[in-house]
Amino acid sequence: DDFFGSEKSTTISGATEVKIEFVGEDGSVKELKSAFPLLDKEVIDSSVLKKKALVEFFEKEIADAKEQDVLLSLHMKATMMKVSDPVIFGHAVKVYYKDVFAKYGKLFEELGVDVNNGLGDVYSKIESLPAAQKEEIEAAIQAVYQTQPELAMVDSDRGITNLHVPSDIIVDASMPAMLRSSG
Structure with a gap:
């Protein structure tokens, strides 16, 4: 239930853009951060804290x-x-x-x-x-x-x-x- 236990990382293959969204249990989507660029081989990381x-x-x-x-x-x-x-x-x-x-x-x-x-x-x-x-x-x-x-x-x-x-x-x-x- 903490940041450490839910952490996920990935290395990007090829430059791209990503955005951060929250998807509710009911399927609703809330944009938390609009599109931003990631470089080739950049590491992106996320985690959840309840x-x-x-x-x-x-x-x-x-x-x-x-x-x-x-x-x-x-x-x-x-x-x-x-x-x-x-x-x-x-x-x-x-x-x-x-x-x-x-x-x-x-x-x-x-x-x-x-x-x-x-x-x-x-x-x-x-x-x-x-x-x-x-x-x-x-x-x-x-x-x-x-x-x-x-x-x-x-x-x-x-x-x-x-x-x-x-x-x-x-x-x-x-x-x-x-x-x-x-x-």
């Missing part, structure tokens, strides 16, 4: 971090792996803040919140709400920190968590900073 398995993985690891009383941190290439990693990041945000999304998910949808852009997008979109409603959502977000494991901070002075913005968790940038400041 959402259910990913969500279960995040639930298990978040619960384990809470049980062991360790800091939860997510490090990816969410801006470089432009298709998969932002979606994975979005699922991590939704699982960590599950109580908030369970209660306000419909409203977030109406506001155009894109969870793949992180908790920062929630904060940005709720700015347009009446003060009382905005404060209620902010309080619900703060309540999550009482029940979930402690979350790594990108900027603790400003309250910016590891799940605020996908570009803040790029492994190349976030790991050295974490190691420098971890004591």
